[in-house]
Amino acid sequence: MLQSQFAQAPRLALADTIIDAKARKNLSWQDLTDGTGLSLAFVTAALLGQHPLPAEAAEVVCAKLDLDQDASRLLQSVPLRGSIQGGIPTDPTVYRFYEMLQVYGSTLKALVHEQFGDGIISAINFKLDIKKVEDPDGGSRAVITLDGKYLPTKPF
Structure with a gap:
């Protein structure tokens, strides 16, 4: 059953974990996308906490990053979207x-x-x-x- 998030903190923490694992393994966003059947932009947005991934895609990504089933389940949940906190972006x-x-x-x-x-x-x-x-x-x-x-x- 599709689950929904009501706080950004869990997905933001997972995004930090993903970025760290991606860097440690020297992987690109394209490397993580390969095998999911989805677009580079969609998978990247999902891994940064903006979309849910289908179960199969979440498993592919988690295997590449050595993430557990809890991470896979969280990647499949509908996030609380919006990545620009505090109004005007500073990046x-x-x-x-x-x-x-x-x-x-x-x-x-x-x-x-x-x-x-x-x-x-x-x-x-x-x-x-x-x-x-x-x-x-x-x-x-x-x-x-x-x-x-x-x-x-x-x-x-």
């Missing part, structure tokens, strides 16, 4: 995404409503991908794809 990488939404949030809202109508883009029926590409001017660029289902507002 520079996370803050840049916050900044992007501060600058482009109203533009995204206007374009979504113009093209789709009144509604939202789902973060539940959602896919995330990130790719590193070469910048023609030198260096690298990040191509981030946010692919969410449009859900119209329904009058009642």
Whole structure:
């Protein structure tokens, strides 16, 4: 039976354990994802406490990290989501995404409503991908794809 978490502390503690084991074993997020049948972004988010993993995927990851059945069960539970505690993020990488939404949030809202109508883009029926590409001017660029289902507002 699917269980639900009502506090972030257990999943955050497990995320710390996972990050420590990942570093000790010199594994990448892709290494941990391989064999789960799930996307890199989804598994990474789950291991950082934002999604439940299916039982089979949790077992694959726990075997790679030498984690016990309690960890596997916790990875399968529905977490209390939200990783930005205290409002405005302070981590520079996370803050840049916050900044992007501060600058482009109203533009995204206007374009979504113009093209789709009144509604939202789902973060539940959602896919995330990130790719590193070469910048023609030198260096690298990040191509981030946010692919969410449009859900119209329904009058009642």
